[in-house]
Amino acid sequence: MSSLIVRTRRSFSTHWYAWAMVLPVVIVLGVLVGYPLGRGIYLSFTDANEANMGRTIGDFSVPSTYTFVGLENYWNILSGKEGSFYPRLTWTILWTLSCVVLHYGIGLGLAMLLNRRMRGRSLYRVLLVLPWAVPAFVAAFAWKLMYNTDNGVLNALLGKVGVAPVDWLGDPFVQKLSVIAVNTWLGVPFMMVAILGGLQSIPRELHEAAEIDGATPWQRFVHVTLPGLRPVSSTIVLLGTIWTFNMFPIIYLVIGQAGGTESEILVTYAYRLAFQGVRDYAGSAAYGIVILSLLLVFSVVYRGMLNRQEAAK
Amino acid sequence: MRKGMTAAAIAGVLALTATACGGDGGGSGDSSGRKAATDPQSVSGSITWWDTSNEAEGPTYDKLVAAFQKEYPKIKVNRTSVSFDQAEQKFKTAAQNGKGAPDVIRTDVGWSAGFANLGYLQPLDGTPALDNAADFLPGPMSTAKWKDETVGVPQVTDTLALLYNKEVFAKAGITKPPATWDEFIATAKTIKAKTGVTGTQLNPEGYFSLPFLYGEGADMLDVDGKKITVNSAGAVKGMETALKLAASDVALKPASTDGYVAAQTSFKDGKIAMVINGPWSVSDDYTGKAFKNKDNLGIANIPAGPSGTAAAPIGGHNYSVYRGSKNKDASYLFVKFMASAQSQELTAKEINTLPTRKSAYTAAVTADPAKKAFQQALSVAKSRPVIPGVGDLFVAFDQHYVKVLRGDAAPKEGLDALAKEWNSKLLKDYSIG
Numbered sequence: 001m002s003s004l005i006v007r008t009r010r011s012f013s014t015h016w017y018a019w020a021m022v023l024p025v026v027i028v029l030g031v032l033v034g035y036p037l038g039r040g041i042y043l044s045f046t047d048a049n050e051a052n053m054g055r056t057i058g059d060f061s062v063p064s065t066y067t068f069v070g071l072e073n074y075w076n077i078l079s080g081k082e083g084s085f086y087p088r089l090t091w092t093i094l095w096t097l098s099c100v101v102l103h104y105g106i107g108l109g110l111a112m113l114l115n116r117r118m119r120g121r122s123l124y125r126v127l128l129v130l131p132w133a134v135p136a137f138v139a140a141f142a143w144k145l146m147y148n149t150d151n152g153v154l155n156a157l158l159g160k161v162g163v164a165p166v167d168w169l170g171d172p173f174v175q176k177l178s179v180i181a182v183n184t185w186l187g188v189p190f191m192m193v194a195i196l197g198g199l200q201s202i203p204r205e206l207h208e209a210a211e212i213d214g215a216t217p218w219q220r221f222v223h224v225t226l227p228g229l230r231p232v233s234s235t236i237v238l239l240g241t242i243w244t245f246n247m248f249p250i251i252y253l254v255i256g257q258a259g260g261t262e263s264e265i266l267v268t269y270a271y272r273l274a275f276q277g278v279r280d281y282a283g284s285a286a287y288g289i290v291i292l293s294l295l296l297v298f299s300v301v302y303r304g305m306l307n308r309q310e311a312a313k
Numbered sequence: 314m315r316k317g318m319t320a321a322a323i324a325g326v327l328a329l330t331a332t333a334c335g336g337d338g339g340g341s342g343d344s345s346g347r348k349a350a351t352d353p354q355s356v357s358g359s360i361t362w363w364d365t366s367n368e369a370e371g372p373t374y375d376k377l378v379a380a381f382q383k384e385y386p387k388i389k390v391n392r393t394s395v396s397f398d399q400a401e402q403k404f405k406t407a408a409q410n411g412k413g414a415p416d417v418i419r420t421d422v423g424w425s426a427g428f429a430n431l432g433y434l435q436p437l438d439g440t441p442a443l444d445n446a447a448d449f450l451p452g453p454m455s456t457a458k459w460k461d462e463t464v465g466v467p468q469v470t471d472t473l474a475l476l477y478n479k480e481v482f483a484k485a486g487i488t489k490p491p492a493t494w495d496e497f498i499a500t501a502k503t504i505k506a507k508t509g510v511t512g513t514q515l516n517p518e519g520y521f522s523l524p525f526l527y528g529e530g531a532d533m534l535d536v537d538g539k540k541i542t543v544n545s546a547g548a549v550k551g552m553e554t555a556l557k558l559a560a561s562d563v564a565l566k567p568a569s570t571d572g573y574v575a576a577q578t579s580f581k582d583g584k585i586a587m588v589i590n591g592p593w594s595v596s597d598d599y600t601g602k603a604f605k606n607k608d609n610l611g612i613a614n615i616p617a618g619p620s621g622t623a624a625a626p627i628g629g630h631n632y633s634v635y636r637g638s639k640n641k642d643a644s645y646l647f648v649k650f651m652a653s654a655q656s657q658e659l660t661a662k663e664i665n666t667l668p669t670r671k672s673a674y675t676a677a678v679t680a681d682p683a684k685k686a687f688q689q690a691l692s693v694a695k696s697r698p699v700i701p702g703v704g705d706l707f708v709a710f711d712q713h714y715v716k717v718l719r720g721d722a723a724p725k726e727g728l729d730a731l732a733k734e735w736n737s738k739l740l741k742d743y744s745i746g
């Protein structure tokens with residue numbers, strides 16, 4: 001213990017300037033991340049809501065009357081008593097999985113195409129990156145218009161070939177397919193750009209050597225390209241998973257409030273808890289912490305898996 | 314014992330300081346409105362007003378604000394346009410923080426009780442804001458009360474009525490609008506058979522299903538008995554009527570997204586002969602090709618259920634003053650001015666709103682047949698339950714109503730599920746049934 005103090009003191013006296021440099025960042029992070037997180041964790045152990053939080057407004061003043069309830073909020077969520085956690089978790093996982101698989105698959109395909117030498121390559125790149133440059137809420141509203149049952153362009157096209165109009169955002173199942181399609185459109189460009197970078201960092205000699213050894217294109221893809229992409233892939237899949245798991249605007253804006261709660265993912269539901277009716281601060285805080293924990297566990301397991309694979313090689 | 318007394322004493326002192334603080338801001342934060350009542354011209358300062366009206370209505374309110382500032386040159390009013398969809402949450406956030414909240418806000422009648430329950434609204438009884446209270450129609454006035462206090466001044470009111478296409482009716486040989494839901498369905502059938510025009514299209518929002526429930530003598534809640542009655546036998550019957558209509562071949566299928574716009578567009582274009590809608594839609598109807606000739610638009614009271622009762626919900630807006638406002642005198646004067654009979658008459662004439670004051674239904678206002686018809690429709694209108702967050706009930710209501718109309722859930726099943734959802738989330742202290 002004392003050696004630790006001594007070591008800290010020594011490191012402080014030699015590296016004081018490093019500490020000084022880091023200090024502003026630590027303070028800013030503490031204010032912007034640490035405090036809200038701590039407050040959120042605290043609230044999740046209480047029964048705080050808008051009505052029992054203390055407030056003074058003009059001549060009207062009430063003291064706080066919320067109490068500490070321990071793990072009750074978490075118990076309500078995890079025991080299924082609250083009713084909507086497990087069905088929503090299942091859909092959130094399905095949503096994340098299908099989106100990430102589609103993002104990665106299509107992104108990889110497009111990157112492979114763009115990695116060839118061809119005329120107008122930079123133009124294609126710009127066009128394919130375009131969806132990424134569009135703010136998510138603009139994309140959501142544009143797609144919502146296209147999905148409109150009576151006046152949307154999709155049903156107009158279907159009508160031209162004699163297919164009956166589809167209720168894109170009304171039917172619970174089609175609704176889910178619709179939002180997955182929007183998010184795929186939105187997420188592919190990022191994957192494509194990242195994978196393209198990865199592809200270009202694979203030394204050309206590896207491919208040439210494999211070709212001389214008589215490897216088929218498929219064999220070269222599996223044994224040269226994919227392993228070469230691993231560092232990039234592992235990072236973007238992790239990022240993609242976290243982003244998609246918490247992809248708020250697409251679900252919230254495309255489906256809207258009235259379309260049905262079955263297609264809501266965990267974060268949009270937590271938002272509704274926090275901003276509907278008498279605001280349930282405690283319940284939504286507990287939801288937030290549960291979501292955070294799920295993602296933390298996922299990241300740790302995923303990194304562990306990758307490290308083991310790396311070690312096995 | 315001693316300890317308890319000390320605690321009580323401290324609490325008392327704290328309470329005193331708190332109230333003293335409230336009074337301290339007294340010069341400006343005084344909520345009695347004495348200054349505004351006795352010497353209105355001496356009131357000065359600036360106030361912010363959150364206006365949730367739409368773009369088309371804006372210029373009329375700008376005109377009113379200008380007239381107010383001319384009358385009270387020392388007061389400056391900042392009219393801030395806030396989107397109706399976001400105003401409720403935005404106000405709640407600002408009011409709770411005590412920062413950025415406006416002095417005066419235009420609230421939906423469904424929000425008043427919720428805001429007042431959290432202490433965000435200034436009670437207006439005895440202040441100059443509530444001018445000649447007896448002049449207000451009882452329906453709109455009831456939406457501005459919370460417990461025994463008046464927390465808003467009714468600005469505009471509205472209700473639902475049956476709007477129909479007179480030309481199509483004449484072609485089908487129908488001389489008068491249907492008075493019951495059964496007649497409504499029969500009329501739709503005749504029109505389809507004789508003219509080929511579809512009868513109607515339902516708007517799949519819970520609010521628009523209320524006439525079906527009211528027609529059976531049912532309601533969403535029994536507030537006094539603390540009961541959820543939305544799944545009562547009568548309500549189920551009403552819902553069955555709505556479903557029968559929606560699923561028949563004389564009605565277009567309700568659109569589950571933007572259902573309001575879909576029904577309104579069909580009606581304007583002459584694709585359907587009848588629609589249930591409110592006075593706010595009349596100006597929009599006139600822009601459609603079916604109503605180029607304004608006389609073609611017929612307006613009748615909402616059809617009745619088999620019990621003979623007909624009723625539609627009351628909607629509308631109130632003006633409220635934020636309890637933390639620093640300039641209450643100016644706020645009171647502004648609310649008084651905006652809710653005056655003259656102001657209401659002007660908005661009625663310019664943007665087709667329905668006044669909340671009896672005296673604002675002047676000859677000039679009722680000369681317009683649409684306004685006269687809606688004034689008539691108000692006579693059978695019914696106030697929604699006054700509870701905090703009544704508007705939030707409709708989020709779940711909309712979802713279950715759509716399911717019923719789509720045929721994904723039977724009426725009884727859908728309403729049972731709705732009652733259960735309200736009970737588990739928003740109305741925990743209510744019983745079902």
